[in-house]
Amino acid sequence: MRSLNPDEAELWARVTATIRPLSRQPTPEPKSEPEPQSEAKPPRAVAKAVRKAPPPPPRPRPGTTLDGTWDRKLQGGSVSPDRVVDLHGHSLDRAWNAIDSALERAIESGERVVLLITGHSRPGAPPVQRGRIRAAVHDWLAASRHASKIAAVRPAHGRHGGGGSLYIILRRK
Numbered sequence: 001m002r003s004l005n006p007d008e009a010e011l012w013a014r015v016t017a018t019i020r021p022l023s024r025q026p027t028p029e030p031k032s033e034p035e036p037q038s039e040a041k042p043p044r045a046v047a048k049a050v051r052k053a054p055p056p057p058p059r060p061r062p063g064t065t066l067d068g069t070w071d072r073k074l075q076g077g078s079v080s081p082d083r084v085v086d087l088h089g090h091s092l093d094r095a096w097n098a099i100d101s102a103l104e105r106a107i108e109s110g111e112r113v114v115l116l117i118t119g120h121s122r123p124g125a126p127p128v129q130r131g132r133i134r135a136a137v138h139d140w141l142a143a144s145r146h147a148s149k150i151a152a153v154r155p156a157h158g159r160h161g162g163g164g165s166l167y168i169i170l171r172r173k
Helices: 006-017 043-050 068-076 092-108 132-143
Strands: 083-086 113-117 150-155 165-170
Touching: 068 150, 068 165, 083 092, 092 113, 092 132, 092 165, 132 150
Parallel strands: 083 113
Antiparallel strands: 113 165, 150 165
């Protein structure tokens, strides 16, 4: 492969300055005046210099992943919960206490799957606020004293309440 002469190198630099890279990482600002090059780079070398490796995918946080078998079982509804906690009719404080004590009993008895029935969130006009328990559950679980023992939280299958319920998967002892 031959080297580019200075005119070709300048033209190539202008062409590559107009190309938008596919990666989402910022590219270096193009220089206003091309510097004279003693030996021009071939087009492939210029393209490789502009292209950057994509960032590695974010690592999953602890408690957010299960293996594929668990996820398939949960999505298919073939998992039967070891404990059921129904929060219908509870205030926010009573709901939090019910979740905390149910998780404590489930962990002590070595249970793995807790079905948490929060109820479907329904739109309501102010001052009526509906779905407050459902909205707070994920924050409660993340901040609870049992957070390190929770492997994952997943939406429940239709046979277990669908959108109004959650599976809480506990880690093994």
